[in-house]
Amino acid sequence: MKKILFIVDDLGKGGAEKITLELAHTLAKSKNLVTLAVLNSSKNTLIVDPSIEYIDLNIDSKFAFGKLWKFKELTKKEQQIFSSLINKRNFDLIIIGFHNGYYLGKYLTQKENIWYWIHGDLLEIRNFNNPLKRIKEHIRFFKNKRKFSKLFKGKNLITVNRDLEEKAKIHAQPNKTTTIANGIELPKDLINRSKSTIKNWDVIFVGRLVPIKQVDHAIKAFAMSNICGKMAIVGDGSERKKLEELSKELGIADRVDFLGWVDDPRELMLQSKCLVMSSLYEGSPVTLAEAIALGIPVISYDSSAGITDLFTLDTAKFGLVPKQNIRALSSALEKCVQNPYKYNQECIDKVCMDNMQKKILQLCD
Incomplete structure (x- = not known):
C-alpha cells in the first residue's frame, strides 16, 4: 500500500484532468491511500470518489488558471495553507500535473519521489502565413524554451509519449524521464x-x-x-x-x-x-x-x-x-x-x- 498525492489545476473538462481522476480512482481501488489536491475548484465538473481524499487548496485564480509561462508565486497565507495541508504528510509518490501546478514544486518540503506529469506539447511552434506573425512566434518559442528549461531542469518528468520525452531531454536536462501512455478502464x-x-x-x-x-x-x-x-x-x-x-x-x-x-x-x-x-x-x-x-x-x-x-x-x-x-x-x-x-x-x-x-x-x- 502506497501513499500517493496528485496535484492538478482543477477537475474541469480536459483530458488531463479526466485521466488523473481515473488513475487516482484505480489506485484507490487497489488499496492505496490516494490524495488529490486541486489548485482551485471553481471550474470543477468531475466527481471525486469517496475512496480518494480530496483537497481544494483554494489558490487565487490568477495562479491556478493563468498562462503557464507567467511567473507564479503563492502569497504567504497560501503558503501556510499549502504547508499545513500537504507538507506535514509523508507521501511515497507525488505527481504534479497539468499545468500551473508545476509551480507548487518549490513549496514542497519533501524532495524525493516527486514527478512532473507533462500531458501535451508545451513547446509547440504554430504555423502562420504572415511573416510578422512567424517572427513573433519564434520569439515566443525562444522565451518559452528558456522558461521550460528553468521549470523542469533537474526534475523527474512523466511524459505521455516518446516525442515529448525526447523534447524534454533536449530542452530541460531533467533528472529522470519516463513515458507512460494514458490508460482507461470502462464498464x-x-x-x-x-x-x-x-x-x-x-x-x-x-x-x-x-x-x-x-x-x-x-x-x-x-x-x-x-x-x-x-x-x-x-x-x-x-x-x-x-x-x-x-x-x-x-x-x-x-x-x-x-x-x-x-x-x-x-x-x-x-x-x-x-x-x-x-x-x-x-x-x-x-x-x-x-x-x-x-x-x-x-x-x-x-x-x-x-x-x-x-x-x-x-x-x-x-x-x-x-x-x-x-x-x-x-x-x-x-x-x-x-x-x-x-x-x-x-x-x-x-x-x-x-x-x-x-x-x-x-x-x-
Missing part, C-alpha cells in the same frame, strides 16, 4: 454493447473545437467522401461558429450534427461507425484509448507518437493516414464506414488502466 456492460448499439452516425469527432484539433479537416474529409450518412461533432470551443459555417458552405449542414459539450461522450461514440481524429498534434488522447477499448475503429492523422504507439502494425495500415492529408483522411473514412476494421488484443492491452497503474507504482521504488 464491461458498455464494452459489451459496442456491437449491438444502433449506429446513428457514420463518423464522430469528440474533443475541443479549437485550432490545434483541426476539426475543419475532419468536416472537409467527410464532405469529400461518398459517405451518405451523418457526422456528429461532440465538443465546444472557439472554433464552433466557423465550423458550423464551413458545413453550410460545403452543403452538408443537414448531415453534420453539432451536439455541444457532453460529459460522457462514450454513449455517442457507441452510436457511431467510426471516430475521426484530425489534430495537428496529440499527447496521449483519452478519446483514442476509449475508442479502442470500445472497439470503435479510428481514422487519424499520424501526427505524433502518442497516436502511433497505440496502434499495432496491422491496425495502423487501416487507421493511420499521413498528417495534413485531407484527401487521404477522406478515403480512409469512406473505407472504414464500408468495412470497419477490428483491434487485436495487443492493441486493447495498450490502453488498459491496469498497465498504466503498474508503471505509476514502479515510480515509488
Whole structure:
C-alpha cells in the first residue's frame, strides 16, 4: 500500500484532468491511500470518489488558471495553507500535473519521489502565413524554451509519449524521464454493447473545437467522401461558429450534427461507425484509448507518437493516414464506414488502466 498525492489545476473538462481522476480512482481501488489536491475548484465538473481524499487548496485564480509561462508565486497565507495541508504528510509518490501546478514544486518540503506529469506539447511552434506573425512566434518559442528549461531542469518528468520525452531531454536536462501512455478502464456492460448499439452516425469527432484539433479537416474529409450518412461533432470551443459555417458552405449542414459539450461522450461514440481524429498534434488522447477499448475503429492523422504507439502494425495500415492529408483522411473514412476494421488484443492491452497503474507504482521504488 502506497501513499500517493496528485496535484492538478482543477477537475474541469480536459483530458488531463479526466485521466488523473481515473488513475487516482484505480489506485484507490487497489488499496492505496490516494490524495488529490486541486489548485482551485471553481471550474470543477468531475466527481471525486469517496475512496480518494480530496483537497481544494483554494489558490487565487490568477495562479491556478493563468498562462503557464507567467511567473507564479503563492502569497504567504497560501503558503501556510499549502504547508499545513500537504507538507506535514509523508507521501511515497507525488505527481504534479497539468499545468500551473508545476509551480507548487518549490513549496514542497519533501524532495524525493516527486514527478512532473507533462500531458501535451508545451513547446509547440504554430504555423502562420504572415511573416510578422512567424517572427513573433519564434520569439515566443525562444522565451518559452528558456522558461521550460528553468521549470523542469533537474526534475523527474512523466511524459505521455516518446516525442515529448525526447523534447524534454533536449530542452530541460531533467533528472529522470519516463513515458507512460494514458490508460482507461470502462464498464464491461458498455464494452459489451459496442456491437449491438444502433449506429446513428457514420463518423464522430469528440474533443475541443479549437485550432490545434483541426476539426475543419475532419468536416472537409467527410464532405469529400461518398459517405451518405451523418457526422456528429461532440465538443465546444472557439472554433464552433466557423465550423458550423464551413458545413453550410460545403452543403452538408443537414448531415453534420453539432451536439455541444457532453460529459460522457462514450454513449455517442457507441452510436457511431467510426471516430475521426484530425489534430495537428496529440499527447496521449483519452478519446483514442476509449475508442479502442470500445472497439470503435479510428481514422487519424499520424501526427505524433502518442497516436502511433497505440496502434499495432496491422491496425495502423487501416487507421493511420499521413498528417495534413485531407484527401487521404477522406478515403480512409469512406473505407472504414464500408468495412470497419477490428483491434487485436495487443492493441486493447495498450490502453488498459491496469498497465498504466503498474508503471505509476514502479515510480515509488
